[in-house]
Amino acid sequence: MLISLASGYGDFAVPAVALEAAVQSLQGLAGPLPVSEAAGAPELRAALAARYRQRGAAQVRAEHVIITPGTKAALFAVFSEVLRPGGANEVLLPTPNWFGFGELVRRAGGQLRELPLRPADDYTLAPATLRQALRPETRLLLLTNPNNPTGRRYTAAEWAALLGVTGDFPGLLVLSDEIYEGIVFDDDPAAPYAPAPTLLAQPDPHGQHVVVSGFSKSLALAGWGLGLVVAPPALAARLAERQFALAGAVPAPSQAAALAATGHAEAIGAALCRQLQPNRELLLAGLRALPGQPDFAAPAGTYYIFADFSRLLAPSLPPLAASKALTAELAAAGVLAVDGGTCGAPGFLRLSYAVAETDLREALRRLGQFVAARHRTIKLD
Ligand SMILES: Cc1ncc(COP(=O)(O)O)c(C=O)c1O
Numbered sequence: 001m002l003i004s005l006a007s008g009y010g011d012f013a014v015p016a017v018a019l020e021a022a023v024q025s026l027q028g029l030a031g032p033l034p035v036s037e038a039a040g041a042p043e044l045r046a047a048l049a050a051r052y053r054q055r056g057a058a059q060v061r062a063e064h065v066i067i068t069p070g071t072k073a074a075l076f077a078v079f080s081e082v083l084r085p086g087g088a089n090e091v092l093l094p095t096p097n098w099f100g101f102g103e104l105v106r107r108a109g110g111q112l113r114e115l116p117l118r119p120a121d122d123y124t125l126a127p128a129t130l131r132q133a134l135r136p137e138t139r140l141l142l143l144t145n146p147n148n149p150t151g152r153r154y155t156a157a158e159w160a161a162l163l164g165v166t167g168d169f170p171g172l173l174v175l176s177d178e179i180y181e182g183i184v185f186d187d188d189p190a191a192p193y194a195p196a197p198t199l200l201a202q203p204d205p206h207g208q209h210v211v212v213s214g215f216s217k218s219l220a221l222a223g224w225g226l227g228l229v230v231a232p233p234a235l236a237a238r239l240a241e242r243q244f245a246l247a248g249a250v251p252a253p254s255q256a257a258a259l260a261a262t263g264h265a266e267a268i269g270a271a272l273c274r275q276l277q278p279n280r281e282l283l284l285a286g287l288r289a290l291p292g293q294p295d296f297a298a299p300a301g302t303y304y305i306f307a308d309f310s311r312l313l314a315p316s317l318p319p320l321a322a323s324k325a326l327t328a329e330l331a332a333a334g335v336l337a338v339d340g341g342t343c344g345a346p347g348f349l350r351l352s353y354a355v356a357e358t359d360l361r362e363a364l365r366r367l368g369q370f371v372a373a374r375h376r377t378i379k380l381d
Contacts, residue, residue: 001334002331002334002335002336003334003335003336003355003359003362003363003366004336004355005335005336005337005351005352005353005355005360005363006336006337006338006350006352007352007354007355008148008217008352009216009217009222009223009354010217010220010222010272010276010303010352010354010355011354011355011356012220012222012272012275012354013220014220014221014257015219015220015221015260015261015264015268017260017261017263017264017268018219018220018221018257018258018260018261019257020260021256021257021259021260022253022254022256022257023253024256025252025253025256026253033251033252033253034252035248035249035252036249036250036252036255037240037249038240038243038244038247038248038249039065039066039067039236039239039240039243039244039249040065040066040067040228040249040250040255041067041249041252041255041259042062043259044067044255044258044259044262045062045063045065045066045067046062047259047262047263048062048065048228048230048262049061049062049064049065049230051262051265052198052200052230055195055198055200055201056197056198056200056201057198057200057201057230059200059204060200060230063233063236063237064230064231064232064233064236065228065229065230065236066228066229066230066231066236066239066240066243067226067227067228067249067250067255067258068226068227068228068229068243068247068250069225069226069227069247069250070214070216070225070226070227071177071179071212071213071214071216071227071228072100072104072227073227073247074212074213074214074227074228074229075101075104075175075177075212075227076104076107076108077229077239077242077243078175078210078212078229078231078235078239079091079104079105079108079110079140080108080109080242081235081238081239081242082139082140082173082235083105083108083109083110083139083140084109084139085109085110087137087139088136088137088138088139088171089109089110089111089137089139090110090111090112090113090135090137090138090139090140091105091110091111091112091113091138091139091140091141091142092113092115092133092134092138092140092141092142093112093113093114093115093142093344094114094115094116094117094123094125094143095114095115095116095117095343095344095345096117096123096147096149096150096306096340096343096344096345096348097114097142097144097147097148097149097343097344098144098148098149098177098343099338099342099343101142110139110140111137113133113138114344115129115130115133116344119150119295119297119308122152122297123147123150123152124158125143125154125158125162127161127162127164127165130162130165130166131165131168134165134166134169134172136171138169138172139171139172139173140172140173140174140175141166141172141173141174141175142175142177143174143175143176143177143199144176144177144178144179144180145176145177145178145180145181145196145197145199145301146180146181146183146184146196146299146300146301146302147301147302148179148180148302148304148343149302149304149306149338149340149343149345149348149350150297150299150306151297151299151300151301151302151304151305151306152297152299152300152301153184153196153197153300153301154196154197155197156197156201156202159197159199159202160202162174163202163203166208167205167206167208170206170208172208173208173209173210174199174208174209174210175210175211175212176198176199176209176210176211176212177211177212177213178196178198178199178211178212178213179212179213179214179216179217179218179227180196180217180218180301180302181195181196181198181213181218181269181301182195182217182218182219182265182266182268182269182270182272182273183217183218183269183272183273183276183301183302183303184196184269184273184300184301185273185277185280185298185299185300185301186300192270192273193266193269193270193273193274195218195265195266195269196301198211199211200230204232207232207233207234208232209232210229210230210231210232210235211229211230211231212227212228212229213227213228213230214226214227214228215227215257215258215261217302218265218268218269218272219258219261219262219265219268219269220261220268220272221254221257221258221261224254224257224258225250225251225254226250226254226255226257226258276303276353276354278357279303279353279354279355279357279360280303280353282353282357282360282361282364283305283351283353283360283364284298284305286360286364286367286368287305287307287351289368290367290368290371291368291371291372291375292311292312292371292375294307294308294309294311294371295307295308296308303352303353303354304350304351304352304353305350305351305353306340306343306345306348306349306350306351307348307349307351308347308348309326309347309348309349309371310346310347310348311347312326312347312371312374312375312378313326313346313347314326314378315378319341319346319347320341320346322346322347323339323340323341323346323347323348324339324341326339326347326349327339327341327349329370329374330349330367330370333366333367333369333370334363334366335363335366335367335370337349337350337351338350338351351363
């Protein structure tokens with residue numbers, strides 16, 4: 001049986017507080033299901049705004065927060081609102097990055113331009129590199145923090161340095177996808193699972209900062225159709241109108257679950273991280289023990305490890321084709337992984353450890369056999 005380490009969603013139980021809140025929202029319902037305003041239930045928007053304020057984003061108010069039917073919907077709404085076909089419609093994406101962005105940008109009429117970062121630099125985006133990469137047609141700089149797939153987390157100081165550049169380009173928006181904000185592994189014993197620093201906590205004199213987040217990763221609410229955008233007031237108003245025109249409100253039971261989860265976000269995130277910790281150690285140790293020892297860094301966030309298997313690529317093929325072939329051969333050997341080529345890094349594999357421990361152990365065994373056989377075939381040893 002094929003074991004998947006490729007899913008973007010963990011195998012987590014729905015948090016009890018969220019489940020209870022959703023059930024309660026339906027219990028004893030005599031009339032129709034209540035429908036909130038399209039932008040989301042006022043109490044949920046207020047709770048999210050309050051949580052961002054606690055995290056240092058003093059300016060965030062309920063009216064800046066829009067609840068969307070999933071994070072993909074949140075991203076697509078922002079792209080569609082701000083990208084102008086024929087005008088400034090370029091999205092600059094430091095890579096490696098999530099494979100889903102390309103399709104969302106394309107369908108919104110935008111152009112994606114990749115800015116490759118190097119593992120040797122720990123995927124650091126230097127302010128000078130960013131400045132050089134920005135062009136008049138660049139409308140959006142898009143980051144994920146923590147990054148999917150590398151797990152790299154931008155610190156508050158790194159944000160400040162990058163925003164020193166973007167502030168010189170007032171026509172530019174900075175969009176931070178923070179869906180993995182609560183899946184963090186830090187060595188700081190004082191705050192072991194503190195959420196990743198949010199872009200919203202940085203000064204925004206030109207109203208350029210937009211955050212997209214969701215409930216399907218850090219809050220274990222995959223499948224509940226919940227995402228959110230926090231945007232400067234004028235853009236938030238446009239996003240609310242857009243959602244009224246195209247979708248309407250997220251169903252009440254999901255919003256009730258979201259409200260309860262938001263109230264317990266820190267505890268839910270910390271519990272997920274504690275639950276993930278043994279599998280994280282297992283995968284890190286398993287990768288270190290592989291023949292040829294693929295390069296990877298122990299990631300600061302997310303439940304993925306992004307490892308460099310490029311030494312196993314068929315030299316006769318172009319990198320993207322070789323990367324796709326390697327992933328397909330691994331699947332034939334019983335392990336499904338995400339092809340790094342789809343994230344801007346051919347030859348890398350994204351491996352999730354948010355799976356059952358027994359599956360992870362068996363996947364590692366198969367991976368070990370696969371890598372050893374591959375080494376023999378291409379005579380690396
Ligand atoms: C960086 C990133 N953004 C957005 C999404 C989509 O999230 P949702 O399930 O809430 O639509 C994912 C899912 O894999 C993701 O990894």
